[in-house]
Amino acid sequence: MKSQDIRKAYLDFFKSKDHLIVPSAPIVLKDDPTLMFNNSGMAQFKEFFLGNGTPKSPRIADTQKCLRVSGKHNDLEDVGFDTYHHTMFEMLGNWSFGDYFKKEALAWAWEFLTEVLKLDKDRLYVSVFEGNPAENVPFDQEAFDIWKQYVSEDRIILGNKKDNFWEMGDQGPCGPCSEIHIDLRTDAERNAVSGRELVNADHPQVVEIWNNVFMEFNRKADGSLEKLPAQHVDTGMGFERLCMAMQNVTSNYDTDVFTPLIAKVSAITGLKYTNNEVKDISEEQNKINIAIRVIVDHVRAVAFAIADGQLPSNTGAGYVIRRILRRAIRYGFTFLGTKEPFINQLVEVLANQMGEFFPEIKSQQQLVTNVIREEEASxxxxxxxxxxxxxxVVAETSGKEVSGEKVFELYDTFGFPKDLTALILKEKGYSFNETEFEKELEKQKARSRAASEVTTDDWKVLIDGNVEIFVGYDQTENNVKITRIRKVDSKKDGVLFQIVLDATPFYPEGGGQVGDKGTLVSANETIEIIDTKKENNLILHFAKQLPENVEAGFVAKVNTDLRTSTSKNHSATHLMHLALRSILGTHVEQKGSLVNPNYLRFDFSHFSKVTDEELRQVEARVNQQIEAQLQLQEYRNIPIQEALDKGAMALFGEKYGDTVRMIEFGDSKELCGGIHVKNTADIWHFKIISEGAVAAGIRRIEAITGDAVKAFYKNQENTLAEIKEVLKNPQDVIKSVASLQEDNAKLKKQIEQLIKEKAKNLKGELASQIQTINGVDFLAVQVDLDANGAKDLAYELGQNKDNLFLVLATVNDEKPMLTCYVSKELVEAKGLNAGQVVRELGKYIQGGGGGQAFFATAGGKNSAGVKEALEKAVDFVK
Known part of the structure; x- marks a missing residue:
């Protein structure tokens, strides 16, 4: 049974059980600050488990793209070495929100596996929670009794808290779970050792395929459990593992989920991959197999993350994506011998394979390919x-063991992997101190943990029920009551309080727009709101202190100056998006944005630099729309299909509901939840400040509007006045500046000519100072030249000498530089190396450098060390 048919069979089955089938949420989470990526099927439904929202149906089923590479659920380092861990994987899930519970969930799981897919019942084992008296959670007798209807008791395994009690995190909904495991070993292996003994023992052919979680409890901040008001079912089945079971193979990588990708890697590299059935393979073949598994797994994770809007970068989620891709690149580099970008070629295979069910990978194929290719090359x-x-590092090492601190520096600063370092050192006959490396790595992790450490109290609920609403589209001020509060303590921000209001006018950060700031005012006090965010459908207002009387009535007042400036920038972003598509082409799509009171930042897909003329056209087009005084047309809560039929743009990587909000300014029509001006005339003017590349195929424009434009032009006016004053107020400023540039160019040529003549004169003077030491013509001296002059002089002197060892020192603007020239004959005959010389002598000027064996330079910051450096130079020829 092909993987696409298995996925369809699952969704069709639960549709027949009255489940609403919903699409996968993006792999990159944009409205949940507690998670970097969607790491489980239930992540997009957290607000329903928490009681902060109402699902479209009490029964839902889907297949969710998941990524587990950070935090508690981190499988990255296992990937490639075994046959069943992955970074990105699909989680087939069915959900009940206060509807059915254990009886139906377990019965349907068994029915689907044994009657629809017809898996061998004798290969299946189930587990139930054994109970935890310390937390007053009993043995799951109900699940045990249900399973007895389907399997013999010797196939029911009692699991502990680690294996059979699922938790969302340190706090939040949780509960006992019942897993289904399958034994895929041969009959002989099964007869020799019972599968029961291998459940949850990390055996590659005895694996969990389905987990039925029964959400009954809420984990509080102090670790205690309380009963949830409603009981929910959260199930997850690993799609790749299910395919392994259905396709009668013993490795996820031998299923048709991965075999097309593996075939492409083999075709590109000329290296064969051996499937899991082949035994007794060589150590070299095993390394090739691991590398290929790493690459085909990682390309899926990276490609889908980019398609969903997360570009590789040096921070946050982007850093994680870059790290995954670099892991794949270095495995190819080290074990497959790939020295040129090639992983990008797998995107086409992936798009053809998965594009029907996940259209984003097909529509974003070119962008994903370009970004990966550029990242590979870099x-x-x-x-x-x-x-x-x-x-x-090796040249500076005495002995055969390199410092672990140095190896960590290569890893931490330059991204050079430890295992690749070890491999190269081994080839050179060296090793490194792994204890020192691990010590430095642990220090880094400790710093990272400390920086991100957050302690969150439980919510203190003042007004019960889902009463929180947002009124900020129509009001910037409103009478409110506080419904709940909690304290959050982090190393980064210190102690803050999160406040939830019953009817807030504060816009929470989202869609690229920053959150509102403002105040909560009562009869007796004023509390400053420093930020507003959204988490699991709750709008959180951040304050450094709580009101003395949290039960009082308040007036919530948005800072309207900041709100107004932000709304101008947000509306201008929409107008610019339309202008870019009109001028550059409809391939332009938004790939990220930031809208705050000071400026707007807009990332978009485009495969070349936007020319100055094109930028002028974009500016002009936006300002035409501003001058046209286009009135805002706002459509709230309209069906998404109706909005799309009206011409609204929907962005990949965004999660939309059945009803949406559409913003329209003339021909600009976008789905958007942000704050906007009532009329484009309110923007006043639009000015582009910069344009540049973010990644391959992604450009970034930064721009300003309103008062910021006025300040920009005022600053330009002042700068022009200062230039005129410096130039003695000429009538034609441009002509005067051009004349200065012409004079400057002439003077530069004259100076260059003088330096060359000075070097020629020095050549004769220095030639007479050369000494012969151990058969080597030696000279180490300071000269009054710049770096280029020293280089020219060194080559001039070297032309007539076959055994010259020369060190020249120069000092310009108090910055010393050493230039070393070694005749090529000396390099070969005596093993002298100019690069090693300047690295060693550079220490005296507190600097360093390098170059080739016959010519190298080193810069520094301690000119007082020049004399000693020149004195030490003779040691190399003595």
Missing amino acids: FLRTLEQGLQLLDK
Whole structure:
């Protein structure tokens, strides 16, 4: 049974059980600050489990793209080495929100596996929670009794808290779970050792395929459990593992989920992959297999993350995506011998394979390919730089063991992987101190943990029920009551309080727009609101202190100056998006944005630099829309299909409900939850400040509106006045500046000519100072030249000498530089190396450098050390 048919069979089955089938949420989470990525099927439904929202149906089923590479659920380092862990995987799930419970969930799971898919019942084992008296959670007798209807008791395993009690996190909904495991070993292996003994023992052929979680409790901040008001079912079945069972193979990578990708890697590299049935493979083949598994797994994670809007970067979620891709690149580099970008070629295979069910990977195929190709090229250059740095470290090492601190520096600063370092050092006959490396790594992790450490109290509910609403589209001020509060203590921000209001006018951060600031005012006090965010359908107002009387009535007042400036920038973003599509082409799509009171930032897909003329056209087009005084047309809560039929743009990577809000200014029509001006005339004017590349195929424009434009032009006016004053107030400023540039160019040529003549004169003077030491013509001296002059002089002197060892020192603007020239004959005959010389002598000027064996330079910051550096140079030829 093909993977696409298995997915369809699952969704059709639960549709027949009155479940609403919903699409996968984006793999990148944008409205849940507690999670970086969607790491489980239930993540998009958290607000329903928490009681902060109402689902479209009490029964839902889907297949969810998941990514487990950070935090509590982190499988990254296992990927490739075994046959069943993945970074990105699909989680088939069915959900009950206060509807059915254990009886139906377990019965349907068994029915689907044994009657629809017809898996062998004799290969299946189930587990139930054994109970936890310490937390007053009993043995799950109900699940045990249900399972006895389907399997013999010797196939029911009692599981502990680690294996059979599922928790969303340190706090929140949780409950006992009942897993289904399958034994895929041969009959002989099964007869020798019971599958029961191998459940939850990390055996590659005895694996969990389905987990039925029964959400009954809420974990509080103090660790205690309380009963939830309603009971829910949260199930998850690993799609890749199910395919392994259905396709009669013993590795996820031998299923048709991965075999097309593996075939493409083999075709590109010329290296064969051996499937899991082949035994006794060589160590070399095993390394190739691991590398190929890493690559085909990681390309899925990276490709879908990019398609959903998360570009590789140096921070946050983008750093995680970059790290995954770089892991794949270095496995290819190290074990497959790939020195050129090639992983990007797998995107086409992936799009053809999964595009029907996940259309985003098909529509974003070109963008994803370009971004991955650029990232590959960049990291391969980094690897080459790392090799040079490693050569330097080896050259500076006495003995055969390299410092673990140095290896960690290569890893931490330059992204050079530890295992690749070890491999290269081994080839050179070296090793490194792993204890020192691990010590430095642990220090880094401790710093990271400390920086991100957050303690969150339980909610203190003042007014019960789902009474919280947002009124900020129509009001910037409103009478409110506080419905709940909690304290959050973090290393980064200190102690803050999160306040929820019954009817808030504060806009929570979202859609690229920053959250509102303002005040809560009562008869006796004023509390400053420093930020507003949304978490699991709750609008959280952040304050550094709580009101003395939290039960009082308040007036919530948005800072309207900030709100107004932000709304101008947000509306201008929409107008610019339309202008870019009109001028550059309809391939332009928003890939990220930031809208705050000071400026707007807009990332978009485009495969070349936007020319100055095109930027002028975009500016002009936006300002035409501003001058046209277009009135805001706002459509609230209209069906999404109706909005799309009206021409609204929907962005990939965004999660939309059945009803949406559409913002329309003339021809600009977008789905958007943000705050906007009532009329484009309110924007006043639009000015682009900068344009540049963010990643391959992604450009970024930063722009300003309103008062910021006025300040910009005022600053330009002042700058022009200052220039005129410096130039003695000429009538034609441009002509005067051009004349200055012309004079400057002439003077530069004259100076260059003078330096060359000075170097020629020095050549004769220095030639007479050359000494012969151990058969080597030696000279180490300071000269009054710049770096280029020193280089020219060194080559001039070297032309007539076959055994010259020369060190020249220069000092310009108090910055010293050493230039070393070694005749090529000396390099070969005596093993002298100019690069090693300047690295060693550079220490005296508190600097460093490098170059080739016959010519190298080193810069520093301690000119007082020049004399000693020149004195030490003779040691190399003595």
